[in-house]
Amino acid sequence: VADREPHASDRRPNGDMTQPTRRDDHASHDLLLIAAGADRDADDTTRAAADRQAAECAECSELSADLRSIASGLRELPRSIPVLASRDFRISPDQADRLLRWSGLRRLLRPFGAGSASSLRPLGTAFTTLGIAGLLFTVLLPGFLNVGSGGASPAAAPAAIGAGATEPPIDKTVLSSQPSAAGQAPGATSAPAEAATAAPASSTAFDAFNSARSAVPTAQTAPAPLVVEPPASPWSFVTVLSLALLGIGVALLLLRLVANRLSS
């Protein structure tokens, strides 16, 4: 091998080594076209295209012949098979009475049955989903958020959100009474802090705490009108809307189910 003469320059494979497209590459052929062409109801265009492809590819030609043979075999299958002798499909008078029961309701619900109102089920599913999502959003989600931040219980959450309160109600009450209390006892709210800072110098910490406690009631017992906001109703607009959507969705699904049962 080593002493073999190299190829002459004009015989060396120095061109691009491309893979030319082979027209007889069966794997790339449209087999559905062959199947369509072998159909007894195929139109002329499809049949001509399938014949052209079959003429160029031996495997396609064989496939076409096989499909025609299978179709011919299928046409020979018995079109009628005797039922079991023990089975009687005839309807007895009792069965007939039972089958015709609820015929009025069936006639009424027929438009909502299978095939007649195919959009009923997706519509019902969509309404139900929106309703459930709305309820989750308005009832459960605020509760979870409040529990996560150490706030009120889930049941009280909608009221708190509705009132726009992010602080405990007692704080609000105190704050709302501050202007009048400040007028009569100025510095009353800062008394605990002052007492606490003064305590180390004059007395014990216990005494400082007691003096602070006595200062706060003085401010709160002042004759000021308390503004307590009423708790917001849990039946907010979104909640009512969600419940309505849920009801409509479930009703549509039930209607479809009953109509299907009765029409089948």
Add this chain to the structure above:
Amino acid sequence: MLDSPDFTIAVRRTPQIAEDLRSRDASVDPIARRDLILLERARNGDLDAFNDLVVLYQDMLFALVARMVPDRDQASDCVQEAFFSAYRNMAAFRGGSVRSWISRIAINAAMDTQRLRKRRPAEPYPELEDDSWQPPADASADPVTTALETERHRALNRALAQVTDDQRAAIVLYDVEGYDYGEIASMTGVSLGTVKSRIHRGRLALRGLLADQMELFRG
């Protein structure tokens, strides 16, 4: 006596019933016309007329359904359900072919059964292995030809049991029952293109399944 002026020929004066709703084909085809008359009588409360239709179509429906559902008992149940449903919904029949109408109901029952069971037949229908499923052979038929035909039917039924439910329904309706694309589309509730696609893909699948038995069909 026959030329007596008093002699009259009895003629039926009652008009033919159930003519107004019929399509042109139904009025020409005697079988379709017979079916329509029976159905009209059944709609007027004649249960025997409906049972005549049951007797006329039970074998045909059973053959149709038996190729779609796994076993013979299930097929029987489907046919029974189809007749019940047809009786309940007689009032909804709007003319046309009674055979197509009953077939559509049976196909829907079979498809519902298949959907509910959610299972494909793991084995070919055992009943189809039974020779009683084959039509009685002609006395003059060549035994070899008869045996070949029986074998061909078995192979086809076995392969049919392995394609998808939709493809099987489309192939049975088109090739075995001889319905056209439009009728199958209205029976199965899908578009014409979907019917064609199911038939063509189903046939390709059948050819793949029958690859090692194609000699039976090429002869």
